[in-house]
Amino acid sequence: MKAVRHWVSAVLLLTLSSFPALLRAGIPAGPVEFATAGFSVSEAGTVAVITVHRIQLDGDSFTVSYSTFDREARAGEDYVATSGTVSFAPYQTNATFSVAILDDPQFEGIETVGLVLSNPTGGATLGTHSTAVLTILDDESTAPGVLDESFNPGAGVRGVVRSIAIEPAGRILVGGEFDQVGGVPRNGVARLNSNGSLDPAFEPGLSAGARVNAVAYSPDTKIIIGGSFTSVGTTSRGGIARLREDGSLDAAFDPGIGANGEVLAVCLLPDGRVLLGGAFAAVQGVPRQGLARLNGDGSLDATFVAPVPNGVVRCLQLQEDGAILVGGSFTSMGDLPRTFVARLTADGALDNTFDPGTGNTVHNGTGIFTLAIQSDGAVVLGGDFSILFGRGRSALMRLYPNGALDDTFAPNVPTGDKVWSVAVQPDGRVLAGGTFSRLANPSCCDLFPRNGIARLNPDGSVDTSFDPGAGAAPQSVQALTLQRDLKVLMGGAFAEVDGRDRRGIARLTGDQALRIQRMDVMADKQVELTIIAQPDQYYVIEASGDTVHWAPLATNLSQTALLNFIDKNSAAAEQRFYRVRHLAR
Numbered sequence: 001m002k003a004v005r006h007w008v009s010a011v012l013l014l015t016l017s018s019f020p021a022l023l024r025a026g027i028p029a030g031p032v033e034f035a036t037a038g039f040s041v042s043e044a045g046t047v048a049v050i051t052v053h054r055i056q057l058d059g060d061s062f063t064v065s066y067s068t069f070d071r072e073a074r075a076g077e078d079y080v081a082t083s084g085t086v087s088f089a090p091y092q093t094n095a096t097f098s099v100a101i102l103d104d105p106q107f108e109g110i111e112t113v114g115l116v117l118s119n120p121t122g123g124a125t126l127g128t129h130s131t132a133v134l135t136i137l138d139d140e141s142t143a144p145g146v147l148d149e150s151f152n153p154g155a156g157v158r159g160v161v162r163s164i165a166i167e168p169a170g171r172i173l174v175g176g177e178f179d180q181v182g183g184v185p186r187n188g189v190a191r192l193n194s195n196g197s198l199d200p201a202f203e204p205g206l207s208a209g210a211r212v213n214a215v216a217y218s219p220d221t222k223i224i225i226g227g228s229f230t231s232v233g234t235t236s237r238g239g240i241a242r243l244r245e246d247g248s249l250d251a252a253f254d255p256g257i258g259a260n261g262e263v264l265a266v267c268l269l270p271d272g273r274v275l276l277g278g279a280f281a282a283v284q285g286v287p288r289q290g291l292a293r294l295n296g297d298g299s300l301d302a303t304f305v306a307p308v309p310n311g312v313v314r315c316l317q318l319q320e321d322g323a324i325l326v327g328g329s330f331t332s333m334g335d336l337p338r339t340f341v342a343r344l345t346a347d348g349a350l351d352n353t354f355d356p357g358t359g360n361t362v363h364n365g366t367g368i369f370t371l372a373i374q375s376d377g378a379v380v381l382g383g384d385f386s387i388l389f390g391r392g393r394s395a396l397m398r399l400y401p402n403g404a405l406d407d408t409f410a411p412n413v414p415t416g417d418k419v420w421s422v423a424v425q426p427d428g429r430v431l432a433g434g435t436f437s438r439l440a441n442p443s444c445c446d447l448f449p450r451n452g453i454a455r456l457n458p459d460g461s462v463d464t465s466f467d468p469g470a471g472a473a474p475q476s477v478q479a480l481t482l483q484r485d486l487k488v489l490m491g492g493a494f495a496e497v498d499g500r501d502r503r504g505i506a507r508l509t510g511d512q513a514l515r516i517q518r519m520d521v522m523a524d525k526q527v528e529l530t531i532i533a534q535p536d537q538y539y540v541i542e543a544s545g546d547t548v549h550w551a552p553l554a555t556n557l558s559q560t561a562l563l564n565f566i567d568k569n570s571a572a573a574e575q576r577f578y579r580v581r582h583l584a585r
Contacts, residue, residue, distance in 0.1 A: 058090065313330070
């Protein structure tokens with residue numbers, strides 16, 4: 001019986017290995033596609049393994065060609081261009097090929113390579129995912145807050161950077177109190193290329209000792225500068241001027257004798273007019289205490305007469321509805337109490353619906369130095385104060401749109417430290433620059449070393465995912481600006497950032513810019529979306545039929561740089577719009 005059992009087993013083995021060959025004859029190979037719409041690999045990885053998938057279980061043997069193409073990544077610099085064919089035998093559902101990855105020391109963020117399938121043989125057809133994206137994670141810059149060494153200003157700024165603005169083309173304008181940039185003479189204002197090198201073609205020729213406190217770009221690529229200077233080139237300009245794109249003076253904007261004191265803030269209006277704030281008492285010989293508005297040709301706008309502040313105006317921000325937020329070192333506007341911050345209507349009248357100090361004039365410090373408006377209308381304030389509006393806050397606070405103190409934002413900045421600059425990210429997290437060396441969480445008392453720069457979560461706690469290392473030395477960060485890719489430009493009076501030479505200007509890595517990378521409609525009309533994400537962060541995908549009313553579909557935690565969502569309700573919708581938001585942890 002034992003021998004019989006062996007014989008039966010042998011017959012069964014023979015049958016299973018040979019009979020299906022008869023059944024397979026003439027079965028089409030079926031669709032072939034990439035196993036997923038997106039693959040990812042670390043730049044430090046040797047190769048990326050790409051899986052190609054036959055959708056059906058059985059079918060004839062076939063081959064399919066594959067190739068790579070440049071997207072943000074470049075063949076020969078970031079990866080090795082690859083092409084060839086993969087072969088499938090009957091019953092084989094998966095095959096792979098490799099793309100070699102090239103490592104380099106540059107900070108580049110996320111870069112992507114295109115993948116494409118073509119020329120299937122043996123009756124095979126291309127499936128839905130005949131193209132895909134390979135994402136290369138830069139091993140030097142995946143963590144936000146790291147010094148971006150691809151931005152190198154060389155000898156840097158000899159002096160102090162007080163303001164930063166970014167051109168649409170990516171070049172960077174810096175203003176401050178300095179006489180050299182990159183070892184080249186520049187008084188008060190200079191322009192850098194996107195890699196930090198000096199743009200030698202931009203030389204406005206401000207006089208020695210000039211101080212530029214504010215810079216702004218107008219939609220027609222003109223540049224407004226405000227500060228303490230008496231001339232641009234050989235032409236007299238009293239603290240306010242407009243430059244052409246090449247740095248030369250725009251004579252069509254003539255503010256006459258200008259301001260009789262220092263201009264500390266400028267704000268461009270959509271119609272080309274310019275708001276000024278500062279320590280002046282008159283503009284063009286006309287009384288204007290701390291606030292004034294100029295027409296598009298530089299003449300004084302006589303229709304704008306703001307209530308007189310009893311101190312200096314240091315910062316201005318325009319709301320979407322045209323209202324104007326004013327911060328500074330005043331305690332009243334006109335005859336009404338306003339401690340350090342107020343809001344004006346578009347025509348310059350005091351807005352009584354915004355009252356941050358009702359029944360309370362308790363304050364200690366020298367005022368508000370910086371302010372930023374969140375997408376929900378809340379106002380983040382930074383400055384020099386230890387008690388404001390009757391509740392304990394030091395150097396940093398947030399107000400509701402009506403001016404009331406927002407107790408849900410409770411940053412813990414040591415008393416006596418200053419916040420000179422703030423910037424608000426789209427996800428509600430707040431970047432702060434100043435003179436501090438450490439911060440604590442609202443509940444107290446875990447201390448986090450943060451020399452001059454930090455990022456806070458929406459509740460005011462320290463965002464530990466943003467780690468600038470040793471930070472700025474000395475701790476004097478006076479200007480912060482977010483690039484479109486969420487990298488952080490910082491300026492001030494520092495000589496080093498995280499132990500590396502960076503005089504006055506530096507750039508830190510930020511979160512990866514959030515975007516929908518790919519959208520596919522599947523056979524059942526469900527929509528699959530692939531987004532570029534930051535690992536270990538939460539994201540929510542939202543859908544709308546009219547771009548006005550949005551409903552959340554799902555919230556997911558990203559494990560890699562790519563995150564997939566599926567809209568199971570898309571088949572029933574006549575039209576569908578999607579957006580994705582990052583949820584701060």
